[in-house]
Amino acid sequence: MKLKRYRSKRKYEPILPGPREWPVVQLSRHRKEFLKEVVEEAYGRIKNNTRNKTALIEELETTLYKEKARIRQTPWKVDPDDEHQFWGKVKDELLEISHQKVKDEEKANKILLNIIERYADEIAGNFNTSHYRFARGIATFGFNRLLNAARVKKLGGFWSSELSMDDKIQINGEVDKLRNLAKKGTVVMVPTHSSNLDSILIGWVIYTLGLPPVIYGAGLNLFNISIISYFMNSLGAYKVDRRKKNLIYLETLKSYSTLALKKGCQSLFFPGGTRSRDGRVEKDLKLGLLGTAIEAQRANYQEFGNDAEKIFIVPASLNYHFVLEAPSLIRQYLEKRGQERYYVENDEFSSSYKIITFLFKFFTKGSDISVSIGEPMDILGNKVDNEGRSFDSKGREIHPKDYFVFQDKITINKQREAEYTRMLSKKIVEQYSIIARVFSSHLIAFVAFEIINKHNKKLDLFSLLRLTEEDLVISYNEFRSACLKIKVKIAERIKEGRMSQAEHMDDNIDNIIEHGLLNLGIYHSKRPLIKTEDGDITTMDMNLLYFYRNRLDGYGLEKHI
Amino acid sequence: MDMGSKNIFEKPIGVVGAGSFGLSVANLLAENSEVLLYARNPEALENINTKREWNSYRIHQNIKAIDDLEQLANSCDIIFPVVPSANFREMMKSLSPFLHPYHILIHGTKGLNLNLPKGKTLDTMQVLERHHIKTMSELIMDESVVVRVGCLAGPNLAKEIAQGLPAATVVASPFNEVIQIGQQLLRSDRFQVYGNPDLIGIELCGVLKNIIAIASGALTGLGLGENARSLLISRGMAEMIYLGKALGGDVRSFIGLAGIGDLMATSHSTLSRNFTVGRRLAEGETLENILGDMQEVAEGVNTIMIAKKIAESFKVRAPITEILHRVLFEGLTMEEAVQYLMKYPLNVDVDFI
Numbered sequence: 001m002k003l004k005r006y007r008s009k010r011k012y013e014p015i016l017p018g019p020r021e022w023p024v025v026q027l028s029r030h031r032k033e034f035l036k037e038v039v040e041e042a043y044g045r046i047k048n049n050t051r052n053k054t055a056l057i058e059e060l061e062t063t064l065y066k067e068k069a070r071i072r073q074t075p076w077k078v079d080p081d082d083e084h085q086f087w088g089k090v091k092d093e094l095l096e097i098s099h100q101k102v103k104d105e106e107k108a109n110k111i112l113l114n115i116i117e118r119y120a121d122e123i124a125g126n127f128n129t130s131h132y133r134f135a136r137g138i139a140t141f142g143f144n145r146l147l148n149a150a151r152v153k154k155l156g157g158f159w160s161s162e163l164s165m166d167d168k169i170q171i172n173g174e175v176d177k178l179r180n181l182a183k184k185g186t187v188v189m190v191p192t193h194s195s196n197l198d199s200i201l202i203g204w205v206i207y208t209l210g211l212p213p214v215i216y217g218a219g220l221n222l223f224n225i226s227i228i229s230y231f232m233n234s235l236g237a238y239k240v241d242r243r244k245k246n247l248i249y250l251e252t253l254k255s256y257s258t259l260a261l262k263k264g265c266q267s268l269f270f271p272g273g274t275r276s277r278d279g280r281v282e283k284d285l286k287l288g289l290l291g292t293a294i295e296a297q298r299a300n301y302q303e304f305g306n307d308a309e310k311i312f313i314v315p316a317s318l319n320y321h322f323v324l325e326a327p328s329l330i331r332q333y334l335e336k337r338g339q340e341r342y343y344v345e346n347d348e349f350s351s352s353y354k355i356i357t358f359l360f361k362f363f364t365k366g367s368d369i370s371v372s373i374g375e376p377m378d379i380l381g382n383k384v385d386n387e388g389r390s391f392d393s394k395g396r397e398i399h400p401k402d403y404f405v406f407q408d409k410i411t412i413n414k415q416r417e418a419e420y421t422r423m424l425s426k427k428i429v430e431q432y433s434i435i436a437r438v439f440s441s442h443l444i445a446f447v448a449f450e451i452i453n454k455h456n457k458k459l460d461l462f463s464l465l466r467l468t469e470e471d472l473v474i475s476y477n478e479f480r481s482a483c484l485k486i487k488v489k490i491a492e493r494i495k496e497g498r499m500s501q502a503e504h505m506d507d508n509i510d511n512i513i514e515h516g517l518l519n520l521g522i523y524h525s526k527r528p529l530i531k532t533e534d535g536d537i538t539t540m541d542m543n544l545l546y547f548y549r550n551r552l553d554g555y556g557l558e559k560h561i
Numbered sequence: 562m563d564m565g566s567k568n569i570f571e572k573p574i575g576v577v578g579a580g581s582f583g584l585s586v587a588n589l590l591a592e593n594s595e596v597l598l599y600a601r602n603p604e605a606l607e608n609i610n611t612k613r614e615w616n617s618y619r620i621h622q623n624i625k626a627i628d629d630l631e632q633l634a635n636s637c638d639i640i641f642p643v644v645p646s647a648n649f650r651e652m653m654k655s656l657s658p659f660l661h662p663y664h665i666l667i668h669g670t671k672g673l674n675l676n677l678p679k680g681k682t683l684d685t686m687q688v689l690e691r692h693h694i695k696t697m698s699e700l701i702m703d704e705s706v707v708v709r710v711g712c713l714a715g716p717n718l719a720k721e722i723a724q725g726l727p728a729a730t731v732v733a734s735p736f737n738e739v740i741q742i743g744q745q746l747l748r749s750d751r752f753q754v755y756g757n758p759d760l761i762g763i764e765l766c767g768v769l770k771n772i773i774a775i776a777s778g779a780l781t782g783l784g785l786g787e788n789a790r791s792l793l794i795s796r797g798m799a800e801m802i803y804l805g806k807a808l809g810g811d812v813r814s815f816i817g818l819a820g821i822g823d824l825m826a827t828s829h830s831t832l833s834r835n836f837t838v839g840r841r842l843a844e845g846e847t848l849e850n851i852l853g854d855m856q857e858v859a860e861g862v863n864t865i866m867i868a869k870k871i872a873e874s875f876k877v878r879a880p881i882t883e884i885l886h887r888v889l890f891e892g893l894t895m896e897e898a899v900q901y902l903m904k905y906p907l908n909v910d911v912d913f914i
Contacts, residue, residue, distance in 0.1 A: 380662075380708070392706045394657075402662035403708065406738065407570055407638060415737045416709070423708065 012175075012210035015183050022212040023264040031124065034259070038120045041255035043113060046248055053105040057097060060111055063246040064090050070243050078220055086118065112248070119252040123238050171205060173373035173435060177386055178314055181376050182211050184388040185310035186264045188293050189214060190428055191371075192282055192316070192436065193270035195323045199237070202268065202318070205371050215260055216268035217253075217289065242274065254292050261296035264309060271428060277333035279326065279550035281317070281436045285425040287418070294417050294424065297379045301401045302410050310388050310400070313381070313424065315374035315431040319502070321441045321519040323547075330547040338462060368519075370502060374431040379403075380420060381427025433554060438490055438501040440516035445548035447482045448474060448529055448537055450561040465542045474537045482561055484509045489560050499555060521548060569745050573597045575637030577652060579605045579626070580857055581719040583643035584618045586669055589722065590641070591621035592749050598626045599633050618723055634659035639667070639742060641713070642701075645858040646672025649697055650704065657705035666705075667732065667743055669713040670697045671767035672860040673867050683866060689874040694808065694867065696764040711739040712760060713747075714767035714819035716826030718833065722752075729753035731819040733763035755818055762810030766819040769804055770827055771835045771861030772868060772882055773797035777828035778839025779888075779895050793881070794828050800879050802913045804868055807875040812913060835861035842888060843895040865889060880905050 016022060027034055050056040067087050071079070093111050097103055181187055191202055199218050206214055217240035240253065261267055273286035293311050300308035323329070377383060378400050382390040390398040403420065404410045451474050456464055487509060493499040504515055521528040526541035528548055539545045573595035576587040579602070587598045600606045608615040609626040627633060633640065634656060644652050649670055660666075674695040677686060686693070695703065698710045711734030722728055732743030732754055740756035747754050757763050776797065780789050801824070802815045814820055827833045831840075838859045841851045852862070869886040872879035884901055887893040 382706075393703075396658065396706070398662060398706050400662070405663040406665075407572065408663075413738055419735050420708075 012179065012208065014210040014212070015179055016212050023266070024213050024215055027215070027260060027263060027265055034263075035117075035120050035124055037259055038124075038252065038256050039113070039116050041259060042116045042120065042248075042252040045251045045255060046112060046116070047109075049247065049251070053103055053108055056105075056108050056112065057094070057103060059247055060090070060094060060108060060115075063115065063248050064094060066246050067244070074243055076220070076243075080122075090115065115248050116252050119244075119249050120256065123240070123253055123256050169201070169204070170368065170370040171208065171373065172370060172437075173316075174314075174375055175209060175373055177376055178373050179209060179211065180386045181312045181314075181384065181388055182266065185312055186261055186296075187211070187214075187266045187312050187314055187376075188261070189216075189266075189268040189314050189316055190271045190290070191268070191318055192276070192432055193272045193274070194276045194279070194318065195320065195325060196275070197324070198270070198275075198318050201369065201371070202316070205316075206268075212266060214266040214268045217257075217270075250288060254288060254295075257289055257292040258296045258299070261293060261311060262299055267293075271425065275325070275329060277329050277336075279323070279330065279547035280553050281432050281551065283429055283554065285428060287421045287425060290425055290428075291417060291421040294379045294420050297400065298404045298410065298412070298417065301404060302412075306399075306401065308401070310384075311379055312376045312384060312388065313379060313428065314376045315428050315435065317372045317374065317432055317436045319370045319372065319437045319439060321368065321439055322521045322523060324523070326521060326544055326547045327524060327541075330543045334462075334465070334543065368502075370437055372435040372437055372500065374435045377424075377427060377431075379424060381424050434498060435500055436551070438499065438505060438552065439519070440502075440504055440512045441520035442548065442551040443483060443486060443490070443505070444479075444513055444516035445520055445528060445545055446552040446557065447479065447486055447561065448539065449545050449549035450558050451478060451482055452539075452542075453558075454561055461546075465546060467542065469538075472538050472542065473532060476531075476535050476537060479537045480509065480513065483513055485560055486557055487512070489557055490555075493555060568594050570594065570639070572638050573625075573636055574746060575599065575633045575640035577630075577633070577640060577642040577656065578644035579609065579615065580643065580645070581616060581618065582669055582717070583641075584616065584620070585717065585719040585722045586641050586643055586713070587624050588618070588621045589747050589749070589752055591623035593746055594623065596621070596624045597633055597637055598624050599630060600626045600628060603628070618719075630656045631659045634664070638663060639665045639746070641667050641669060642697075643669040646670050646674055646697065646860060647858065647863065650674055650700055653701060653704035657707075660705045660707050662706050662708060664705075664707045665709045665711075665739055665742060666701050666707050667711040667713060667734070667739065668697045668701065671714065671764075671771060672697070672863060673768055674700050675867065676703070683870055686870070689870050691808065694871065696761055696768070696808075698760050698764060709736050709739050710734060710760070711736070711743060712764050712767070713743070714763050714823060715755075716818070716823045718826060718830055720832050725751055727751050727753075729755060729818060729822075731755045731757050731763055731817065733757040733760045733814075733819070735760055757814060757817065757819070759811040759814045761808065762805060762814030763819045765805040765808055765810045766801070766815055766817075766823060768860070768864055769801040769868065770797075770820070770824045771859075771864050772885065773801065773824055774827040774833055774835035775839035775842075775859075775861045775865070776881055776885060778833075778836035778841075779843040779898075780839075781831070781836070782840040782843025783895055783899065785899070790828065794824060797828075797881055798824060799911070799913055800881050803877045804871060804875075804879055804882070806913070807871065807877045834859040838862060848889055862889065 046059070047056070050059050064087060071083055071087070090111060093107065097107055178187065189202065189206070191198060199216070216237055218237040220239045220241040220243075238256065241249070257267065269289045271285040271290050272282035276282060293313060297308075297311045300311070375383060378390040378398075380400060380403055382392060382398055382400070384390050390400055392398050401410070452467070452472060453464060456467065456471070459467075487505070490499055490501060490505075494501060505512060507515070517529055517531065521544055524541070524544060526544065527539075528541055528544040529537060529539055532538050574590050575597050576583055576590065577599045579598060579600035583598070587596050590596050598609065600609060605615050606626045606628055609620050609624065613620040613622070642649070642652065642656075649672070674697070675683065676693055676695050677683070698712055701707055701710050711732055713730050713732060715728075715730040717728060717730055729752065730747065732740050732747070733756070734740050734743075735758055740758075744754040744756065773793065776793055777790060780793060798815065798821060801820070802812055805815055806812060827836060830836060834855060834857060837855075838848075838851055838861065842848065848862070852859070865882055865885050868879065868882045871877070872882055880902060884893070884898045888895055888898050
């Protein structure tokens with residue numbers, strides 16, 4: 001499949017007339033009632049999971065232990081002040097129960113309810129229409145100004161409007177279908193995740209395409225900084241705290257997502273869970289939140305039968321020439337892989353200064369970005385048409401309701417749905433590898449790394465990364481001919497519908513290499529690839545080269561080097 | 562149990578295929594349920610419905626034979642396809658227009674299917690990749706919208722089951738509900754049912770053991786004794802595991818009922834078709850001759866062709882498979898094959914766990 005080209009100049013009308021129609025507005029208007037539903041749902045789930053009171057008390061104790069450890073080991077600025085107090089109280093109450101001969105189940109239930117209420121309130125977003133407009137306006141205006149200031153190097157450039165975000169960011173792929181489906185049902189966007197910028201970028205994309213705002217889980221650390229927190233809240237984000245890995249938190253989070261989907265809120269998950277640490281396009285997805293889409297779809301069918309609103313899954317790939325956090329991401333990856341050492345979920349955005357420099361660098365200096373919208377599918381990964389009907393690979397229509405039916409009735413079966421989630425995640429990963437657009441910079445990073453690898457066949461990854469400078473020089477001729485060869489192989493795979501590439505890749509090989517060298521990891525202090533004085537190719541940072549090389553991993557290209 | 566008076570599910574259970582194993586499965590199911598049996602052959606249909614006997618198997622009163630796949634799919638939510646692997650894709654192509662995602666398919670076919678690029682044959686393929694090779698469950702999912710799929714495997718010699726001797730089987734599926742349904746439907750005083758979530762691994766057990774069954778028949782034909790057979794079974798087991806792992810099976814499945822259990826039964830039983838092929842080859846008959854007068858397919862012959870290519874493509878050690886390939890298709894004699902294996906320079910006993 002070759003992705004259709006959309007010229008960036010195209011403008012999209014909003015698909016829903018006014019904010020009053022947006023489900024997310026409905027949700028925030030009835031925040032209190034909604035949270036009550038979330039709490040009830042989560043309470044039911046956890047009671048179901050912990051069959052008797054002993055198991056429940058054990059779960060509460062585990063949660064308390066983990067939370068205490070979190071507060072001690074990884075405190076963040078965004079954490080509320082009364083955390084010690086709250087968990088101290090939970091501890092006292094649990095202690096009291098442990099002294100009882102006959103454990104008081106009512107009391108344990110009450111503790112559980114308190115914890116869920118606290119979590120639900122923390123997770124819930126605080127969407128506000130006027131804030132949304134304001135925040136979005138500021139974002140677009142600000143970014144455009146910054147862009148012009150950087151690109152148009154003349155006096156008054158800051159106020160020129162020659163360039164806009166549209167020129168910088170291309171959106172390709174199944175845009176029209178996405179817009180159509182957003183009118184027919186509930187869309188769940190599932191983009192790849194490589195940078196903290198993704199949250200902001202995808203928010204902009206959704207606005208540009210005229211889609212109503214989505215709700216999405218954003219890392220709690222992004223809320224550390226008040227200005228970003230303001231933007232995030234305004235844009236419909238709810239908070240996901242990756243440090244909290246206890247059952248009660250996870251079930252509350254899933255309840256929130258399931259109920260929001262049931263209410264028709266367009267949602268967004270980063271199914272990779274966290275930014276890709278090694279630069280690879282995601283191959284293993286986190287199934288928790290993804291499963292809520294399947295659950296919500298089944299619940300819709302149970303309630304409304306054949307008239308139930310459908311949920312559509314839309315993969316998207318965000319493609320960059322450079323990822324600002326790459327050095328720290330790849331370092332974490334290598335540390336973990338090298339020593340299997342526990343690493344702290346760290347917070348690169350710990351100060352406003354850092355994030356502002358990040359954004360400034362990105363929007364002024366970063367080179368082109370593209371966003372590819374993949375083939376929309378139903379909750380089992382079947383293709384859907386513009387009307388939202390599902391079809392199998394032979395073009396026969398499917399009624400997804402039937403996936404939940406046994407002996408003519410819809411049945412609830414968690415294990416079945418867990419298996420469906422796994423199947424869906426495989427389909428999403430397949431789409432990722434098809435729509436991830438190859439840039440010149442990905443090509444040259446891959447080729448250079450693989451040539452060095454080939455010259456040092458006997459070395460394992462870590463020895464390879466520790467090679468000395470003189471072993472890292474590749475002759476330009478070898479490099480050029482390998483690039484050409486891989487380019488041909490990529491073209492073959494594009495023909496078979498297994499890959500896609502950016503338009504600048506249609507150029508001749510010398511221009512592609514030049515373009516790649518210019519753009520690859522452009523603002524890292526140590527460039528992943530440079531030309532030597534003799535015109536050969538070498539790297540200043542092997543780890544970074546490995547990071548960018550990984551973008552083309554998994555296509556079986558390395559055997560052609 | 563009060564025979565036939567009560568169904569577990571409201572709808573009848575479907576079986577596709579009236580070969581010996583298809584009939585066994587239908588008879589087992591019929592003890593607990595109404596069964597609709599799809600039979601292509603009009604003579605079989607007639608005999609099953611009127612004489613209640615076919616192919617020297619007695620037919621349970623709860624079985625009704627039909628020749629219409631659409632009717633089968635409309636009447637049954639749960640279907641057991643049991644047709645030879647060579648006909649499986651064609652059967653699925655005819656059945657799948659009538660299937661929906663609410664259908665549950667549990668197959669009992671022990672073979673592999675190839676899905677090669679257009680114009681290619683096994684001989685002209687340089688290297689097989691995993692997606693070229695389909696187990697029957699993968700084929701079902703390829704050809705239809707059914708996802709709740711399972712398989713039956715284990716020491717289930719059709720003739721013994723027909724005599725009412727005690728036996729057991731494995732129902733494998735990633736879906737617990739499929740395993741539970743299989744257990745509810747098949748369990749009886751004389752038939753025990755185990756569950757396993759490793760569908761691919763269990764399918765491969767059933768497929769790969771047929772290779773060893775042919776070799777075991779050859780040992781009998783040559784009169785080489787029980788030490789030799791034990792050697793064959795344990796090395797055969799290792800070979801099955803190497804191949805099975807390469808295709809995505811879990812080692813643990815191979816040491817269960819469907820793996821070692823089925824391997825024992827097939828390697829010792831003179832009733833098995835694959836065993837018979839091996840024995841007659843060792844006695845000097847040609848493959849053409851043997852296959853010519855067999856009533857039903859010996860899956861092992863086809864499996865050896867595919868497994869040999871798999872061993873080469875995935876760089877897996879499979880000396881038994883390779884040497885049998887040379888006997889079947891390259892004119893080596895069984896005696897030469899045995900000599901070759903006895904000289905094979907391999908001496909690690911267990912290296913697959």
